[in-house]
Amino acid sequence: MKYNTATKKKLYLGAGLLVASGIAVVAVLAVSGAFATPAPEHQNLFYHALKINGEYVPNGVFTTEWKNFYERHKRNARTLRLNQEERTDLFFEQVIDRMALQEYVYSRAGDAASDERVAAYIEENIGSLYTTREEFNQYLSAEALAGEEDLEREVKFYLARLAVLPDIAREKGITLTEAEIEQGKSGKMSRDALLMQKFLRSPEFVQWTAELRKNVTVEILSPAILAFRSFQDGNYNEAARLYREAYQRYGVDEFLEKARESDRLAK
Structure with missing residues (x-):
């Protein structure tokens, strides 16, 4: 996608813009390691790990959603008490x-999330803020975006949600207080943006998205996730097989250790 750079401050986009650190964020979701520290040996853990309606979920989605997951749970005592496999499984559910x-908002947003609207939003709200490629790279890295395509994808998703979710929120009885409206004005947020934000944090949204999941076909392809779920279900022979498959695919020693543990429990 091309952008008009005739504004006072230019948006530097091009082949050399990719940020190497983007995909590495996914590495946090390994079986071992700190909650917020990337582990390079696990960078491919979610490559072709999930299909929705027959399409692979891009690595960039996992990366961006990990940032959201971390921000949401970094002070959640219950989440922090989980081991890495449990946190990974919880994160996987968030991606689904x-x-x-x-899928839902794209089917209903119409022109509100068109390529032209996406380009205009980036130009007006993001591109005009950065004068050098280095500054823009830093922005992408901070947002866990690997480059131009990831940025466009996330802006498209935002615009589609903004076009669809406020009406759903109103149907669910979500309203804004005067204080919230005033706070939004100071932050230059529209009422629809405020309402969407409030809806996204509500119990009504959790219930609604649970219903949305019934309308998509989910195929879990990650042997690591499948192994963990088999282990949790007490299907230790299957868990051992899948952990070995995960070890062969990712080369992570912890998976081989879990395969041996599964073998012992299966006897």
Whole structure:
């Protein structure tokens, strides 16, 4: 997608813009390691790990959703008490929720999330803020975006949600207080943007997205996720097989250790 750079401050986009650190964020979701520290050996853990309606979920979606997951749970004592496999499984469910929502809003947003609207939004709200490629790279890295395509995808998702979710929120009885409206004015947020934000944080949204999931076909392809779920279900022979498959695919020693543990429990 091409952008008009005739504004006072230019948006530097091009082949050399890709940020190498973007995909590495997904590495946090490994079986071992700190909650917020990337582990390079796990960078491919979610490559072709999930299909929604027959389409692979891009690595960039996992990366962006991990940032959202971390921000949401970094002070959640219950989440922090989970081991890495449990957190990974919880995160995986968040990605499925995001994709179910994406399918829904894309089918209803119409021209509100067109390529032209996406380009205009980036030009007006993002591109004009950065004068150098280095500054823009830093922005992308901070947002866990690997480059131009990831940025366009996330802006499209935002615009589609903004076009669809406020009406759903109103149907669910979500309203804004005067204080929230005034706070939004100071932050230059529209009422629809405020209402969407409030809806996204509500119990009504959780219930609604649970219904959305029934309308998509989910195919879990990650042997690591499938192994963990088999282990949790007490299907230790299947867990051992899948953990070995995960070890062969990713080369992560913890998976081989879990395969051996599964073998012991299966006897």
